[in-house]
Amino acid sequence: MRYRLLLAGLSALVALLFAVSLLVGPAALGLTESLSALFRGQGEAVVLVMREIRLPRAILALMVGGVLGLSGAAMQGFLRNPLAEPGLVGVSSSAALGAVIALQTGIAASFTLALPLSALAGAALSVVLIVALAGPRGGALALILAGIAISALAGAGVALVLNLSPNPFAAAEIVFWMMGSLADRSMTHVALAVPFMLAGAALLLMLGRGLDALTLGEDAAESLGVRLGRLRMVVILGTALSVGAAVAVAGTVGFVGLVVPHILRPLVGARPSRLLPAAALGGAAMLLAADIAVRVIAPDRDLKLGVLTALVGAPFFLHLIWRMRRLEA
Amino acid sequence: MSVCAKVSKAVLVAAAGLWLAASAGLTDPAPRRVVSVNLCTDQLAMMLAAPGQLVSVSHLAADPQSSAMATEARAYAPNMGQAEQVFLMRPDLVLAGTFSARAGIDLLRRLGVRVIEIPPAATLDDIPGHLRIIGQALGRETQAESLAAEFEASLDQLKINAPPARAALYYPSGYTTGAGTLADAILRHTGFSNVAADLGLAGGGNLPLERLVMAGPDVVVTATPYPGASRAEEILVHPALKAVQSRAGSAEVTDADWICGTPHVLRAVRAMAEAREALGGPRLTQRQEIR
Numbered sequence: 001m002r003y004r005l006l007l008a009g010l011s012a013l014v015a016l017l018f019a020v021s022l023l024v025g026p027a028a029l030g031l032t033e034s035l036s037a038l039f040r041g042q043g044e045a046v047v048l049v050m051r052e053i054r055l056p057r058a059i060l061a062l063m064v065g066g067v068l069g070l071s072g073a074a075m076q077g078f079l080r081n082p083l084a085e086p087g088l089v090g091v092s093s094s095a096a097l098g099a100v101i102a103l104q105t106g107i108a109a110s111f112t113l114a115l116p117l118s119a120l121a122g123a124a125l126s127v128v129l130i131v132a133l134a135g136p137r138g139g140a141l142a143l144i145l146a147g148i149a150i151s152a153l154a155g156a157g158v159a160l161v162l163n164l165s166p167n168p169f170a171a172a173e174i175v176f177w178m179m180g181s182l183a184d185r186s187m188t189h190v191a192l193a194v195p196f197m198l199a200g201a202a203l204l205l206m207l208g209r210g211l212d213a214l215t216l217g218e219d220a221a222e223s224l225g226v227r228l229g230r231l232r233m234v235v236i237l238g239t240a241l242s243v244g245a246a247v248a249v250a251g252t253v254g255f256v257g258l259v260v261p262h263i264l265r266p267l268v269g270a271r272p273s274r275l276l277p278a279a280a281l282g283g284a285a286m287l288l289a290a291d292i293a294v295r296v297i298a299p300d301r302d303l304k305l306g307v308l309t310a311l312v313g314a315p316f317f318l319h320l321i322w323r324m325r326r327l328e329a
Numbered sequence: 330m331s332v333c334a335k336v337s338k339a340v341l342v343a344a345a346g347l348w349l350a351a352s353a354g355l356t357d358p359a360p361r362r363v364v365s366v367n368l369c370t371d372q373l374a375m376m377l378a379a380p381g382q383l384v385s386v387s388h389l390a391a392d393p394q395s396s397a398m399a400t401e402a403r404a405y406a407p408n409m410g411q412a413e414q415v416f417l418m419r420p421d422l423v424l425a426g427t428f429s430a431r432a433g434i435d436l437l438r439r440l441g442v443r444v445i446e447i448p449p450a451a452t453l454d455d456i457p458g459h460l461r462i463i464g465q466a467l468g469r470e471t472q473a474e475s476l477a478a479e480f481e482a483s484l485d486q487l488k489i490n491a492p493p494a495r496a497a498l499y500y501p502s503g504y505t506t507g508a509g510t511l512a513d514a515i516l517r518h519t520g521f522s523n524v525a526a527d528l529g530l531a532g533g534g535n536l537p538l539e540r541l542v543m544a545g546p547d548v549v550v551t552a553t554p555y556p557g558a559s560r561a562e563e564i565l566v567h568p569a570l571k572a573v574q575s576r577a578g579s580a581e582v583t584d585a586d587w588i589c590g591t592p593h594v595l596r597a598v599r600a601m602a603e604a605r606e607a608l609g610g611p612r613l614t615q616r617q618e619i620r
Contacts, residue, residue: 025537025539026537026539026540027537027539027540027542027543029543044545044576045542045543045545046543048542048569048572048573049539049542049543049569052567052568052569052572053538053539053542053567053569054539103558104557104558106558108558109558165557165558165559166555166556166557167555167556167557167558167559167562168555169501169502169555169559169560169561169562170557170558170559172561173559173560173561176560184503184538184563184564184567186567186568186569187568188568299537300534300535300537301535302502
């Protein structure tokens with residue numbers, strides 16, 4: 001009962017933030033004007049602003065936030081490690097490397113799906129590495145160290161590729177790939193990324209029962225009929241699909257997958273199967289809020305999303321480490 | 330104290346003498362080894378210099394995306410504009426823009442090299458003046474005068490006096506230029522008003538795509554994308570911008586002709602004048618009939 005209430009509350013929050021996201025922007029539009037343009041297509045220029053500029057941005061914030069929260073919860077459940085998160089362990093930056101390579105080699109221009117597929121490949125490679133290096137028995141230290149190494153390597157790769165680009169704007173965009181932004185995204189990007197994100201999210205949401213069993217330990221889980229090999233495959237594929245597509249269009253936004261599951265875990269009785277949908281909704285709410293905030297704080301400057309999520313997330317991360325230290329001592 | 334004053338006075342006198350000697354020695358005969366370190370002075374110098382007088386132009390001058398004289402520029406040694414490289418070319422005159430690397434320019438002056446700095450042209454009327462300044466510095470006053478006169482005559486011919494249509498300049502990342510820029514002057518000369526200037530922008534700055542769409546310009550002038558890919562340039566193919574352009578019915582593109590205040594600007598002026606005529610033909614005749 002309490003769980004249903006939580007989901008309903010989170011859904012209402014997401015719906016509210018989605019609406020606010022549609023109503024915030026540099027062109028000061030009236031409320032009725034924007035709504036009639038959005039739903040009935042009245043007012044030529046206003047329709048363009050609402051349907052081609054603000055709607056794709058709000059949809060992407062919803063989806064990207066959702067898959068980041070969800071994949072954070074799934075990774076934490078599978079690795080049984082509270083510090084796992086696609087941004088921190090290098091999955092996002094590897095996806096960025098894949099995306100940047102596709103863009104700068106021109107493959108992305110020659111066939112449409114090359115961009116998300118290449119980002120997906122980058123993400124998949126790093127999840128495989130993380131699971132191999134810091135699998136369920138790896139411990140927090142191994143996970144964080146592997147994550148630092150993978151992030152550093154992928155980040156350096158992104159900077160190298162962009163610095164070698166013949167395009168004078170490319171090098172300045174290292175910031176975008178490291179911090180993420182939804183400025184000036186269009187329905188083209190929605191069409192490109194959302195199907196992959198939905199597929200990834202569907203896979204991750206299927207993990208619930210397996211992750212619940214895994215909380216009892218690997219042997220107990222296997223005796224309950226959970227096939228660990230299959231579970232691992234689904235985690236890898238689901239994370240790669242959703243994070244790869246998200247990064248390909250929005251860049252790397254960190255800490256969403258860390259903060260959201262942690263806030264929500266006590267509210268769902270620490271059951272992974274319940275945490276997964278809640279974390280998806282919470283992630284969507286967090287990213288929608290961050291994307292509204294960047295437009296309110298600096299309307300003309302394209303402040304990066306990752307700046308805000310890190311300002312909230314990094315102190316949170318320090319707090320977590322502090323608490324783990326006390327528990328271990 | 331008095332010794333100190335005497336010494337400093339002597340130094341001053343000596344310095345003044347040196348300066349006089351140097352400037353007399355350099356200005357009287359035409360300079361023989363001229364180096365230009367700025368894309369715009371590069372082009373003015375290439376148009377005006379006597380054969381063999383210009384030794385080197387900036388590396389940008391050979392880039393077809395920035396320079397209207399990229400082919401001509403290949404005949405000169407390229408420089409990167411650093412004082413060390415330029416000084417080793419033993420120039421007797423350096424042409425620079427006022428936005429050229431300050432430290433390098435100051436260093437060249439301290440090393441005794443004569444430097445002439447030309448500000449970027451902010452209006453079309455600046456261009457004949459810049460031609461004359463460089464012509465005088467190169468000892469090519471006659472050539473400069475005839476180019477300037479030719480430019481002024483062509484510019485007059487291309488002037489469109491019509492109720493302004495609304496144009497927007499739109500570059501990667503939503504960058505645009507407002508009042509007080511050469512691009513704005515080109516628009517105003519050819520019967521357009523600049524949407525960014527109307528929205529209160531002076532100089533360069535960002536115009537969010539939303540505000541551009543709401544402004545509903547008659548013509549959108551965008552830039553040619555560079556090779557390779559960038560997120561900044563993706564805005565130029567954004568469906569919302571494409572919709573504004575298709576409604577406007579004309580998609581003009583800026584190129585190297587728009588960047589520098591040289592007579593090549595006339596090609597940009599001509600293109601915009603044609604766009605204005607194509608756009609406002611019926612409206613223009615209507616107004617004339619009313620009169």
